[in-house]
Amino acid sequence: MIRMSLRQFRGQALVGAILLVVAAGYLVRLGGDIRAVRDPAQLPGQYGQTMLFLAAGFGLVPALIGAFWGAPLVARELETGTHRLVWSQSVPRRRWLAVKLAVLGLAGVAVAGTLSALLTWAAAPVDEAAGDRFTAILFGARGVAPIGYAVFGLTLGAVTGLLVRRTLPAMAIVFLALIAVQFAVPNLLRPHYLPAERVTVPMSADAINQARSLGSITGGPAVGGLEIPDAWVTDTSRLLTADGRQLSEAAFDGCFHDAPRTGAAGTFGDTAVCLGELDLHVDLAYQPNRRFWPFQWFELALYLGVGALLAGVGLWRVQRRVR
Template identity: 60%
Template sequence: MIRLTWRQFRVPALAGLAGLVLLGAYLVYLGVAIRRDEQSYLSRCRTGGDCAGALAQFLGGYQNTLLYLAGLLALVPAVLGMFWGAPLVARELETGTHRLVWNQSVTRTRWFAVKLLVVGSAAVTVTGLASLLLTWAASPVDRLAGDRFGTIVFGARNVVPLGYAAFGFVLGTVTGALVRRTLPAMALTAVAFTLVQLLVPNVLRPHLMPPVTVTRPMTAEAINEARALGSLTGAPVVKGLSVPDAWVSEVSELRTRDGRPLSGEAFDRCFRDPPRTGATGTFGDAAACLGRLDLHVRLSFQPNRRYWAFQWRELAIYLALTGLLAGVGRWWIRRRVT
């Protein structure tokens, strides 16, 4: 059964291997270039040069490239689920070739389990090696940038991509077993995997561990450190506040000294038509006007020292979902497929 599965899977496996070799060669080249430029940046700092400028130049030269690569790696589990997982069972059920195997002393459970283990192991290995190489190549930039919890970056480093690959592949396989048609199974796999990948980082991940919550006064200087002020709905909010070596997961609305939300009228007055004081900074007079109102926000954040705890917990969640899906698929093959 293992040999038969390998013979059916060898063309996709060779295609995946070729893609991995090409990506790996580029990541090795990129990793060497990053380390060479890191040494150049460090030497400029040691000789009393513009260390901040050198750091900005070093990070700016690679952050976008690494972000694109992280986005590419995020697509790998979805692609493997669509093209390796979805057709794995659906094509056999669609053409009826599963009956030939089941009539030769191969049980349904063994047939399904071998397919999952052989092809699933290949999917996890390909994704794991790509993640390992990207993690190695990007490590100097990640260490200096300090943005370890970024949505795309977090999902493309270390052990979490292994869970994504296992889940995506088994999701595709079980979807194919349920639908029994290859093309619809591929489309449903892509949609379902995308939805999960949107929900987990935005809804579940911030609550994997209780956050640290602090109150921060919103002086004019603090407001000018934010990336944005206000929202499309006109809510009194500041966006993009940061905490050193931490991931800010939630920021409350602007609140007054007694803890009540700032009224929309007071916010609009400062935001749209503030008194002209000639204040400088990102938001200028608006920040000066709001700074005089004695405001504060409540910040919830996760320190970077919790990074590995988040990695292992999210991996465990995806592996649990994978096991649950595999159990559903086994039950369906045994009870519902004729």
Template identity: 60%
Template sequence: MIWLTWRQFRVQALVAALALALAAIYLGRLGLDIRDAHDAYLARCETDGDCAEAAAQFRGTYRQTLLLLAAGLALVPAVIGAFWGAPLIAREIEAGTHRLVWNQSVTRRRWLLTKLLVVGLAAMAVTGAVGALLTWAAGPYDEVAKTRFDALEFGARGVVPLGYAALAVVLGTVVGLLLRRTLPAMALTLVAFLAIQLLVPNVVRPHLMSPETTSLPMTAEAVNQAGNLGSITGGATIGGLEVPGATGAWISDTSPLRTADGAALSEATFNECLDDPPETGATGTFGDTAVCLGALDLHVDLAYHPEERYWPFQWAETGLYVAASALLAAFGLWRVRRRLN
């Protein structure tokens, strides 16, 4: 069965090996460039003493490139699930070739399990290798930017890509087993896996561990250090904050702006400071608005995870994907034995 599966899968494997070789060449050169730029940043910081500007320039040089690469890596397991996993069984059933195998000494479960293991391990090897190369290439940038917890970057670093790949293959295979049609199975797998990649970082990941909590006074200086004020849905909100003394922490929840008694700041008062603040000639990101809000004795309540939880989160989320893969595989093995004729 292993030999037969390899014979059926060899073209995809060769294409993946070629793509991996090209990725290794590109990411290797990128990693060396980033390290040279990082050395220049450190030298400028030590010589001129202007570390903030040097760091901002270093981050700005590579931020867009690394975000695009992270987005590309996020698509790799989705594509693998659609083009490797979904046709794995659906194509056999459409062509009727599964009956030939079942008339041999190989059981249905062994047939399915062997296919899952061969293709799943290949997918994990390819995705994991690209993830490891990107993690290495972006290492100096991640050290300076402190954004490894960002949703897109988190899924493209460390061991999480291994869990993505395993789940994508098993999901695609089970969908193909249920639909029995290759093209619909490919489309549904792609949509479902992309939905999972959106759902898990925003809904599941924050609850994998209990967060730390703190209250942050919103002085004019603190407001000016924020990333944004307000939102498209309205309300007295503020975002892009950092936890003092916890650089690189992941802020998983930020309360609305609150007054000294803990009540939410009214939207009318917030909009007044935002749209028509008293003129003070203040500078900074939000200028007079920051002064207006700072005078109201406001604070926000934050839930956050310290930077040292990065690897525990990586392993926890990877374990979640592997467990989901195992459950789906078990369902597929039951289905192919009991219901598929």
């Protein structure tokens, strides 16, 4: 049974192996080039964008595993009708599916684990110099969490193919679903794995000029992009007055659209000076960088757990009669 699964999987395995070798060669060379830079302070500026592009591309790996390895696993058999021959043999259906999931699951773990280990190694000096590997894109391309993504992607693909019974629709559904999950989890679940630490930050003119954005789509008194050293900021309150109330939109708009002319420099210039005179502050919630590895292990366990549940659903469903 294992030998048969390996034979059926040899085409995808060959493509995956070739891509893995190419990616590994590039990452090893990249890691060497990064370590050849004498001044570590230059690394974020020199390689920061490269790391973001690599992390974004790495985020597609679970979707590709789910779509091209997982979705056809059962759907192709059902679509071509070969499941009738396979399931009439002496091997029980559940064992047949379990072996296939195990073989492809180990392959997915090997690919994701190898790429993650190499990228984590290559990017280590850049991450250390930047003090940032906790943001959504970078976190998902480091450590052990990508192993969980691969297992989840494969099992989701296999179960979707089992239910949809058509290969191409299953591939499309799985690919889009996994992309959606990769966006949802970092924003909805990851910030809450552990209770966030909080701090109040006075909004002087200098502090406002350090923000990346001011105002919101609705015109509210919001400030965005504030940073805390060695931490991931997960939530920023609206601009608050000294007594803890939200700054009125009228006061905010007055500074934003009609600030007194002072000739001040900085990102927001006169607006920052005007707001800085109002004795404002914001409340920040953040996760310190020292929690990186606890979050990695928690996310690995989360995806492995959901993957196991999906595998259970698939084993239960395949036992039922499929015509």
